[in-house]
Amino acid sequence: MVKRIHIAGILVFLITVLSVFFATRQERQNAKDAALAFDVPVDNLFAGEERYVAREIVLPDDTYITSITPRFSGAGNLLHHADLFYTGADNLVCRGKKLQMYSTGSELNTIETLGPDRGIFLKKGERLLLYIHFANPNDGQKIASGSFRLSLVGSGSARRAVVPVMLSVSHPCDKDVAVSTEYPIPGGVAHHEKNMEQPYRFPRDVVLVAWGGHLHEYGVSLALMHNNKTISTLTPQKNPHLADPKSVYLAGQVFQAAVRIRKGDEINLQAVYEKPENLFITSAMGVGYLLVEFSK
Numbered sequence: 291m292v293k294r295i296h297i298a299g300i301l302v303f304l305i306t307v308l309s310v311f312f313a314t315r316q317e318r319q320n321a322k323d324a325a326l327a328f329d330v331p332v333d334n335l336f337a338g339e340e341r342y343v344a345r346e347i348v349l350p351d352d353t354y355i356t357s358i359t360p361r362f363s364g365a366g367n368l369l370h371h372a373d374l375f376y377t378g379a380d381n382l383v384c385r386g387k388k389l390q391m392y393s394t395g396s397e398l399n400t401i402e403t404l405g406p407d408r409g410i411f412l413k414k415g416e417r418l419l420l421y422i423h424f425a426n427p428n429d430g431q432k433i434a435s436g437s438f439r440l441s442l443v444g445s446g447s448a449r450r451a452v453v454p455v456m457l458s459v460s461h462p463c464d465k466d467v468a469v470s471t472e473y474p475i476p477g478g479v480a481h482h483e484k485n486m487e488q489p490y491r492f493p494r495d496v497v498l499v500a501w502g503g504h505l506h507e508y509g510v511s512l513a514l515m516h517n518n519k520t521i522s523t524l525t526p527q528k529n530p531h532l533a534d535p536k537s538v539y540l541a542g543q544v545f546q547a548a549v550r551i552r553k554g555d556e557i558n559l560q561a562v563y564e565k566p567e568n569l570f571i572t573s574a575m576g577v578g579y580l581l582v583e584f585s586k
Contacts, residue, residue: 321444323444323446324349324353325442326349326418328439330422330439331435331436335435337426340370340423340426342421344419345419346419347417349414350414351446352414353411354408354444354451355409356409358442359443363436364437366396366398366533367537368424369394369424369436371395371396372438373421374420375390375421376417377416383456383463384463392579396533396534397531397537399540404500405544408452408499411449411451450583456578457557458577459559474572475565477568477570480565480566483560484576489556491554495552496582497549498550498580499583502543502579503577504576505538505540505574506571508571510526511560512578517556559577560576561575
């Protein structure tokens, strides 16, 4: 009797697993091309004023996101940052919080392509949540206006799914809607280096597909380390976009050869700043955006 119950339990488990597998497979076969966009104007922002705006899109179909493009018309320095979240997947770094799938400052970071066979899979009926922080710096125009547009292109063809992972050198899970946080750099030092306060360890084997990063003014490099070995360093480049001239633009890197990261391996970031020695910086940042594929 006990043996029969045990076998029946195994059969129920296998049927459940296979049902989920085939349902997921069918779901992904039904993916469609998509063109999604957020258009968010900001009007009459006074010098020193800040404004926070939230928008959402309910996904009409399953799709694989292959590119994310930000644009800003008007005074580009009004965009402090924009963070995009997805409700249909878990946040690997900040457990219990929404997946942060994209972020940019006024440099307008772009995910241009993930290659012909990869994409970020999004499910029909789930939501994309965009949180924007506008700020008119005190050295800007007295009153300024502009408009932020975030465009996402999705493919309906079956692809290998990649997952965004956001890391920060400072308190990555302290805020409700942001993975990254700012940190101060004191006066009295011209060169400053900061690593993650707690290196990240993936809960399963992954392949690192691409990565990018974000620094603030006076940032000179952002390094990605795997088990204490630097595998990539991003440095400021000429910005190809019409963006805030004071922003720091780091061109992302797509890895041509597979970078395999095993479960439990240590991942770290190091942000380096060079500044006038007596300058006190209140809001430095060092953020890494990783795109990974789960190993089979």
